[in-house]
Amino acid sequence: MELKWLEDFVSLAETRSFSRSAELRHVSQPAFSRRIQALEAWLATELIDRSVYPTRLTQAGQIFYEQALTMLSQAHEARTLLRGHVGAPVPTIEFAVPHTLSLTYFPRWLERIEAKMGQVHTRLRALNVHDAVLSLVEGGCDLVMGYHHPSHPVALDPARYDMLILGSEPISPFSAPGRAGRPRHTLPGAADARVPYLSYTPNAYLGRMTEVIIANAPTRLFLDRVYETDMAEGLKAMALAGHGVAFLPHSAVDDAVAGGRLIRLDRSARGAGAHPFTLTMEIRLYCDKLALQGDDPRQKLVRALWDVVRDELRETAGGTAG
Template sequence: MQLKWIDDLLVLERTRSFSRAAELRYVTQSALSRRIRALEDWAGAQLVDRNTYPLALTPAGATFCETARQAADLLTEARATLHRESTLPDRTLDIVAGHTLSLAFLPDWLTRCRQRFGSFHARVSAANVIDAVVALAEGQCDLMLGYHHPRVPVSLDADRFLSLSVGSDTLIPVSVPTSRGRPLYPVPDPADLADAHGTPFLAYSPNTTLGRVVGSVLDARDAHRGLIRCYESDMAMLLLKMAVEGHGLAWLPLSTAAEALSDGALVHAGDASWQASLEIRAYRPAASANATLLELWRMLAAPEQMDAAMAKTAKTADSAAPIGCFA
């Protein structure tokens, strides 16, 4: 029996849909169905009633879920504790963050947390959203930082994981400028798409959070057909480099593009209607024995204290805080 089978069943219990559960578990529907049947074979009982719509758990499945949820929490926390005690010093947080956040947001955020909270060790790993969610779900880290957008929710069980907002950012279209300071690759006007030849588009990989957010922006304006996908990456920093070198139009977090916009290497390629607001969220297990994590979380959950700390820092800092540090 594999622990991920239990997570599959718990998500299925919550969504009551194989297709939605498969999406949240980042597997195909057929793969999820096979794993649920494997769990039923292991348990020796039918756990899901597939003859109802929406589907429901059998009485045996409901009983199993209750016990399995507690067991999964205990095993995940035990694994995290053993990992922490064997590899990390005291007062330590093991953090996984998205590639973009690990570069543009996390260093300054950790500095400000230490100013308010005191010294602590942080071991940081950068990962794509799928690997970051898996790392948190399997107890491989104490804290996960990721972008959140209403149309692209992070697939974590709300009963097992807590989240709160720690910052904000804005996804904006950018391009190198012409000699007159206009965008060389402006966002195509939907009204002119019939006559357009297509704009070179520097895109995110489809399974990334930023890629799905950009997709929702383009879907709302039916603008996909005006773009020619010429480059793809799951890292905003790589798209930034390609954009600055003049290879096409890109959507970048403002925190990532701020320096290039300031020195004129890039300009805005569309108005505010082509932008998307992003929330930066921290996620942690609801059950955790890491005292440092629990103390830091209490501080983060008290925005008035954080506001006071930030105001004090702003008075003594040589420069303003980077965009997106705290909401």
């Protein structure tokens, strides 16, 4: 039996919906159903009454629900206890952060927080947005910092998870300069002169944001996908070398733009404030509410940091708690 099967079952018992629980657990519905079936096979009994709608538990499922809660609680308590004694002599907050934010936003953000509460021992796992959120759901980290946009929202249950909006991050197209300081590549291109396009892989969150920009562009973009990677830093390096146009978060290219090594391409003739190929994402911080209620040293540290961040946002009116 796997721990995630218990977490799946508890979620299903609470939502009474396979589709909703699959969404909250960040897996496809077929995969979620297979995991529930695997748990039932391991227990040799049916937990779900599939003859009715909405879904409900069988009598065995109702009994096992209480047992599952106890087992999960004990497992998490054991992990918390061991984290405090093995390999971490002092309380350490575990972050899951997308690669780009881990290199750009996170270091400056942590410096600002530590100026208010003193040095914080942290451990950071650089993951894509999906895996970072999944790590939080499965108890693999304390806090997740990630991007959010209404077109591709992070589906975490607000009854279970707290959220703070730390700020915003625009993503825009950039090119290396060519002759006379003008962009080497320009948009929108033409059917017979497509622009070399440095692309994210399809499953990358920033790739989905770029697809939204392209789909909603006021004029058709003629692009030739010549390179693909899931890392913004990889696209930045290719753009700096002049290989094409890349859509990049501003925090990843501020230094290159300031030094004249990259040029933003969507400055419209309609005015300095018009940027037809830019999309703005929120930068959010997520936490499991249960982690803010514990009394072990690490949970107290997580709660202290959360309070500092929330209070800072209230003071500056630059963020939102939810």
